[in-house]
Amino acid sequence: MDTHLADWIKDTPEGKAAETILRKCVHCGFCTATCPTYQILGDELDSPRGRIYLIKQMLEGKEVTRKTQQHLDRCLTCRNCETTCPSGVQYGKLIDIGKKIVDEQVPRPAAEKAMRAGLKGLMTNRALFDTGMVMGKMVRGLLPASVKAKIPAKRYTPAWPTSKHTRKVILLNGCVQPAMMPSIDPATSVVLDALGVQGMIVNESGCCGAVKYHLNDHQGGLEQMKANVDAWWPLIESGEVQALVMNASGCGVTVREYGHYLADHPDYAAKATRISELTMDLGEFVAAQSTEALHQLAPKVKAAIQAEAIPGKIAFHPPCTLQHGQKVKGVVENVLRTLGFELTPVQDSHLCCGSAGTYSVLQPELSAELKKRKLASLMAGNPQAIASANIGCLGHLESGASIEVRHWVEWVAEALGR
Known part of the structure; x- marks a missing residue:
């Protein structure tokens, strides 16, 4: 052009x-x-x-x-x-x-400005968001359907493993996931523990920066990225951790591109590039483990499926941030099949579910139509449940699904816990 x-x-x-x-x-x-x-x-x-x-x-x-x-x-x-x-x-x-x-x-109308400022302030402020989500869950059954849809139902949450391992990875100290679906991080740590890996969360880290950056507050997003680099770098520089493992693909694609975002910041460019190189999606990391390690997990998962403790026939929704952003395709699906799950066919699995970070709030009509189409394609194969790999997709699909929607790692952890 x-x-x-x-x-x-x-x-x-x-x-x-x-x-x-x-x-x-x-x-x-x-x-x-x-x-x-x-x-x-x-x-x-x-x-x-x-x-x-x-x-x-x-x-x-x-x-x-x-x-x-x-x-x-x-x-x-x-x-x-x-x-x-x-x-x-x-x-x-x-x-x-x-x-x-x-x-x-182009100046935005006052209502739009207020909405965007509210989203940036609420979603990236852990204390504020956690308080609101806890209160919402306490009265979830009494809330209007439109509000209730934004508050995920309570789910099985495993205990965080206490064992130590020489192999260690960093998990993101996310902004909304710990409060919305507090089961995902401990479930991730349970699965890593079973593979002989210790999942670590650095308290000084926080939001990956995606929310602010994609709401056009580039400076605010970059500051959050820098804070994470500062928090993680000592563990990376010392060689104590071997990877950064992301169990939310929306955060994963952002951290994977820290090298791009911070390329023009001399004090951070090299560190950010190294962090990008070490970042992996949870599915990628699990798939990269030895075949023997994965096959050691499979009998427990298959036993839980046979006992009907967890669903065995599931529809997997690959988030856009995983398949298009990170270019990770078919990896999670192969892990799930290896562990004993049956995956139902999903037509147009490349299309977005309509969550897209804050999109479902800012563009509710388009988002709702995309969700309707996505759920129809996911349900076409008559699955027992729906699985995905990103907090935004999970919350979005759960609000309209007639069957259970979970992060795939939650079911694996539940099987191992048995």
């Missing part, structure tokens, strides 16, 4: 990055076939190709309007288009640049 960026942007880091990405796009349109919002709305400007053109116009100095902002807002940043694109266009990085610049040029 031929580009002529305006003087105010062309020599900036954002301008140079955007121009490189724009020049790779050949406007072939393959991306429209796999874009969830284009499939629903049928508007070219609600497709990756259309949004790329809007961003190109903006960076070339053309007028930016509220309409431009709305079309960019409707993007899920699922990055399905990146998987489809034959030219390797890094659309996710481009949309981050475009959304930030359009927000700087």
Whole structure:
């Protein structure tokens, strides 16, 4: 694509990055076939190709309007288009640049500003979010359906293992997962413990930075990323830990790209790159263990399935942040089959469920339609339950599902606990 960026942007880091990405796009349109919002709305400007053109116009100095902002807002940043694109266009990085610049040029209505500020303040403040979630769970049965849907039901939570191992990994001290679904982190540690690995949480770490960054508060997101680098680096530098294991793929894709986000910060660039290199999704890490180790877990899982203590026939929803963001495809599914689960076929498994971080709050109609479509495809194979690998997808799907929705590691941990 031929580009002529305006003087105010062309020599900036954002301008140079955007121009490189724009020049790779050949406007072939393959991306429209796999874009969830284009499939629903049928508007070219609600497709990756259309949004790329809007961003190109903006960076070339053309007028930016509220309409431009709305079309960019409707993007899920699922990055399905990146998987489809034959030219390797890094659309996710481009949309981050475009959304930030359009927000700087087009003032948002007061209600939108308040909503976005509230999401950033609530979701990334552990004390505030934890308090709200605890109170919500206490009165969950009395709440209106719309509010109740945002508060996951109580589930089996295993005890955190007390055994020590020479092999250690870092787990993220996430912002919403510990309060929304407190079973996932201890379940992860139980499975790691069974593999001879100790899961460690560094108290000084926190939100990965994705929430603020994708709400166009780039500076706030970068500060959270730097805080995590500072918290984790002593353990990494000393060689005490061998990996950072992410059990929320939305956080995982962000930490995996710390090297990109902090490339222009001299004090952090090298450290962030090393952290990105050491980051793995939980499914990847489990799959990388010896075949013997996995097969030692399988009999317990199969016994629990046979005893009907856990579901054996499940539909797996691979989060966009796992399959398109991290490019990890089929790995979790293979682990689950190895352990004894039967996976039902899911049509259009590449499409987004509509959660997409704060998207379900900011774009509720589109999000609800995507959830409806996703649940229909997941239920088509008559599974006993639905599994996924990201806190956002889990909470989103659970609010509309007629069967149980869990992180896959929860069922494995429950089987081992028996």
